[in-house]
Amino acid sequence: LKWWEYAVMGLCPLMILAMLMTAGTPWQTVVYLIVALGIGIAMATQPVEMWWKKETGAVEIRMYLIYLPTTLVWLAYSISIGSTPFIIGCWIGIAVNVATIVVWCFYRLREPHPPHLLVSVVQLFKAS
Secondary structure: OOHHHHHHHHHHHHHHHHHHHOOOOOOHHHHHHHHHHHHHHHHOHHHHHHHHHOOOOOOOHHHHHHHHHHHHHHHHHHHHHOOHHHHHHHHHHHHHHHHHHHHHHHHHOOOOOOOOHHHHHHHHOOOO
């Protein structure tokens, strides 16, 4: 891990504490937006690292393929209750998730002897 990954990991407990301390206060919205941005930055390390290294590495694409519809459901819920901070947080997650999937597909298909795309997708969902 790099120094900034350790820094992000160290900030996680502080984000939870900040959310608990500001619950029900006017600062709750601001704190949630900061936490959502922090989570987005932490998640953005995957596509950025793939872009720099020009390879997919050990990225588990199945996680991102499951996380995307889950986040879409949370977005629908956030819109239904009209919670702007949650809507923004969901859009951050969706943007980073889609970027990760696109970069993964881009480099996966360019790796030596790439499998046919359909075969690759079928292999993703086989039981390990």
